[in-house]
Amino acid sequence: MVLSVRNLSVSLSGTTVVSDISLSVAAGEVLMLLGPNGAGKSTLLKAVSGEISSTGRIVVGGCELNNWEPSQLARRRAVMPQRVEVNFPLTVEEVIALGRPAVFRGCVDPVVQKLMEALDIAQLRHRLVPELSGGEQQRLQLARVLGQIIDTPGQRVLLLDECTSALDPAHQQLVLEFVQRLAREQGVGVLAIVHDLNLAAQFADRLIIMREGRCFHEGCACEVLTPSVLKAVYGYRARVIPLPEGYPVIVPLGSGPVQRAPSKPSCRQAS
Numbered sequence: 422m423v424l425s426v427r428n429l430s431v432s433l434s435g436t437t438v439v440s441d442i443s444l445s446v447a448a449g450e451v452l453m454l455l456g457p458n459g460a461g462k463s464t465l466l467k468a469v470s471g472e473i474s475s476t477g478r479i480v481v482g483g484c485e486l487n488n489w490e491p492s493q494l495a496r497r498r499a500v501m502p503q504r505v506e507v508n509f510p511l512t513v514e515e516v517i518a519l520g521r522p523a524v525f526r527g528c529v530d531p532v533v534q535k536l537m538e539a540l541d542i543a544q545l546r547h548r549l550v551p552e553l554s555g556g557e558q559q560r561l562q563l564a565r566v567l568g569q570i571i572d573t574p575g576q577r578v579l580l581l582d583e584c585t586s587a588l589d590p591a592h593q594q595l596v597l598e599f600v601q602r603l604a605r606e607q608g609v610g611v612l613a614i615v616h617d618l619n620l621a622a623q624f625a626d627r628l629i630i631m632r633e634g635r636c637f638h639e640g641c642a643c644e645v646l647t648p649s650v651l652k653a654v655y656g657y658r659a660r661v662i663p664l665p666e667g668y669p670v671i672v673p674l675g676s677g678p679v680q681r682a683p684s685k686p687s688c689r690q691a692s
């Protein structure tokens with residue numbers, strides 16, 4: 422396992438926000454975390470990344486998290502937080518280079534080029550970061566984070582907190598296909614928080630759905646993304662349709678009949 426978490430709990434301001442979570446991520450595996458707003462997903466990820474204190478045990482690449490020397494850990498574990506504020510006047514290329522080993526400073530780093538192309542930001546390479554759109558900034562931050570661990574030896578884990586939340590559908594596919602390929606080809610273990618159930622169904626090898634700081638259910642998409650689990654966790658009515666591709670698609674049904682504007686014909690009537 423590239424990541425092993427045992428009985429992890431986190432209290433914030435005297436409240437238990439994450440309670441007794443255990444999980445593991447194997448080399449090459451994509452584990453996705455789901456759950457409603459406030460379920461404790463980001464807090465769990467912050468604890469696993471060592472950003473906040475917790476009780477329980479966290480092992481990264483075979484070694485206790487707290488025993489890693491920081492510069493070594495940075496080559497084994499990369500973290501993309503939910504929000505990254507970038508207001509300094511660096512170019513796209515310079516920001517990605519920040520995450521790379523110092524040996525590449527001052528000369529062309531082929532990994533920077535590879536990441537810019539893979540995440541569709543090569544055309545923005547000389548643009549200043551504060552001028553980028555939200556989705557461009559998010560792809561840039563992912564490139565910077567991936568630059569820390571890509572093409573390096575050893576067990577590695579990637580922690581992603583809603584890394585596609587600002588992206589259009591085509592870029593969501595591009596980014597998650599790249600992350601999945603990185604996992605498969607380089608044996609990186611991925612722990613990713615997502616809200617989009619269909620992206621989770623498509624890209625996760627395994628899912629954990631959280632509610633009120635605890636693991637509510639764990640398994641593959643067909644086991645976790647069922648109408649009854651979605652109703653219990655989100656209070657959300659959905660139809661789950663299996664696709665021939667091997668994963669389901671989730672269609673929201675809303676809380677009752679659709680209220681149409683009186684003068685507007687439905688799409689079916691219009692066609």
Ligand SMILES: Nc1ncnc2c1ncn2[C@@H]1O[C@H](COP(=O)(O)OP(=O)(O)OP(=O)(O)O)[C@@H](O)[C@H]1O
Binds near residue numbers: 456458463465
């Ligand atoms: N510093 C803090 N002090 C007290 N409570 C906090 C603190 N930070 C977060 N919380 C609370 O902990 C709970 C879990 O927050 P967390 O950010 O982990 O949720 P989440 O599942 O990631 O939600 P979202 O989907 O909205 O990002 C929330 O109720 C939040 O208000």
